[in-house]
Amino acid sequence: MTDASSRKPAEISRDALVRWLGDYLKIDAYPDPSMNGLQIEGTGTITRVAASVDTSAKTLQHAADSGADLLLVHHGLFWGDPLAVTGPHRTRLQTALAADLNLYAAHIPLDAHPEIGNNAMIAGALSLENRVPFGDWAGHKIGLAGELPFEQTLQDFADRVQKLTGEICLVHGGGQPTVKRLGIVSGGGAGAVAEAAAMGLDTLLTGEPEHKHFHDSFEYGVNVVFAGHYETEVFGVRALAAKIEEEFGLPWQFLHHPTGL
Numbered sequence: 276m277t278d279a280s281s282r283k284p285a286e287i288s289r290d291a292l293v294r295w296l297g298d299y300l301k302i303d304a305y306p307d308p309s310m311n312g313l314q315i316e317g318t319g320t321i322t323r324v325a326a327s328v329d330t331s332a333k334t335l336q337h338a339a340d341s342g343a344d345l346l347l348v349h350h351g352l353f354w355g356d357p358l359a360v361t362g363p364h365r366t367r368l369q370t371a372l373a374a375d376l377n378l379y380a381a382h383i384p385l386d387a388h389p390e391i392g393n394n395a396m397i398a399g400a401l402s403l404e405n406r407v408p409f410g411d412w413a414g415h416k417i418g419l420a421g422e423l424p425f426e427q428t429l430q431d432f433a434d435r436v437q438k439l440t441g442e443i444c445l446v447h448g449g450g451q452p453t454v455k456r457l458g459i460v461s462g463g464g465a466g467a468v469a470e471a472a473a474m475g476l477d478t479l480l481t482g483e484p485e486h487k488h489f490h491d492s493f494e495y496g497v498n499v500v501f502a503g504h505y506e507t508e509v510f511g512v513r514a515l516a517a518k519i520e521e522e523f524g525l526p527w528q529f530l531h532h533p534t535g536l
Contacts, residue, residue, distance in 0.1 A: 285524030286322045289313075289377055292345070292523070299518075300384040306413040309382035310353035315368065317377035321345050324519055324527040326512040328505055329534070330378065332366045337530045339374030346371075346530075347516055349393075349508050351380025381515070386461055387417035391514035393461035393507060394418045397480070400439055400510075403457060409474065410460035410467050418460035418467070420476055426455040429478070433500050436480060442503035445484060449492030449499065454478045461507040471497045482507040483536055505534045 293313050296302065302311045325343035327334040329350045338346040358364050371378055386393050394417065398406060403421040410418025427435070432454040433444045457478050458471045464481035468491035471479045479497055482504035492499045509529070516527035 284322055286320050287523050287525065289317070289319050289321055289345070292321050292519070293379065295522070296379060296381070300381050300388060300515075302381065302384050305383040305387065305415055305417070307383040308355045309351055309380055310355070311351075311381055311384060312379065313377060314351045314353055314380050315371045315376070315378035317371065318344050318375040321377070321525060324516050324525050325530055326516040326527060327530040327532060328508050328512060329532065330367065330380070331532070332363065332370050334530055334532055335367055335370040335374070335376065335378070337532070339370065339376050341528050341530070343376065343528065345377040345379060347512050347519075348378065348380050349382060349385055349512050351378065351382070353380075381511075383412060383415075383417060385511040385515065386508075387412075387415065388511065391511060391518055392417075393511040394459045396510035396514050397439075397459050397461065397507065401435070401457070401459075403459070409458045409470065409476075410464055411470060418458060418464060420456070420458040420471075420474060422456055423454060426453050428452060429454055429498055429500075432478065436500055436502050440502045440506035440509075442506040444503075445501040447484075447489075447492035447499040447501075449495065450477050450497045454498065461510075462504045465491075465499070465501075468492055468495050468497050468499060471495070480507075504536050 321344045325338040326347045330348045398419045406421040408416030409420035456476045458476045459480045462482040465485040465488040472495040479499045
């Protein structure tokens with residue numbers, strides 16, 4: 276019998292894991308300002324994973340201190356524009372490179388993923404039934420709509436979401452006082468009110484508000500529950516890291532750095 280303590284820890288090559296992530300997330304299937312995929316190349320062998328919503332010098336250092344070889348993030352460092360390697364950007368890169376840390380970003384593909392995406396995970400936590408695609412992004416549906424198992428008051432629903440996310444919800448009660456038919460778009464989905472109205476939904480659940488969409492809730496007659504951009508997007512990276520552990524046996528840690536937004 277082999278002593279469990281003497282077993283070699285699970286590991287996978289960086290390139291093999293990056294290929295698996297690309298296939299599993301369908302990383303190139305969506306137009307996206309984010310540079311999805313491996314953004315910083317580090318060590319060639321992965322034995323431990325960290326996951327975080329955002330990339331900052333603090334999260335990168337936290338990942339390095341945790342012993343992670345790979346940091347999975349929803350919001351990476353590169354968004355389509357060239358950046359000089361100066362100031363905070365230099366600090367972030369230097370932090371990762373000094374630790375030989377890989378940085379992997381998945382933005383829209385992680386919102387939209389049908390199994391471990393932000394919206395799929397929220398829908399599952401709320402027991403959403405009869406799910407259909409919702410939330411247009413450049414011609415792709417990245418969110419979900421469906422029906423709650425039972426009708427509930429808007430306040431009760433907001434309280435339920437608050438328990439799920441830990442964030443005090445901002446509620447725009449532009450529609451009826453009860454919630455049954457719900458649309459979900461994590462993060463910055465405030466512009467989905469018109470689509471929600473067209474589908475006959477009574478409530479939209481999203482992350483952060485935008486001033487330009489303030490009046491939409493009241494003019495389209497749709498409630499909007501804002502549960503925080505950060506807090507509605509913790510679900511995907513955590514679920515993805517857990518999926519990696521399931522597939523490859525790699526331990527992982529979620530790095531919680533809330534923004535309050």
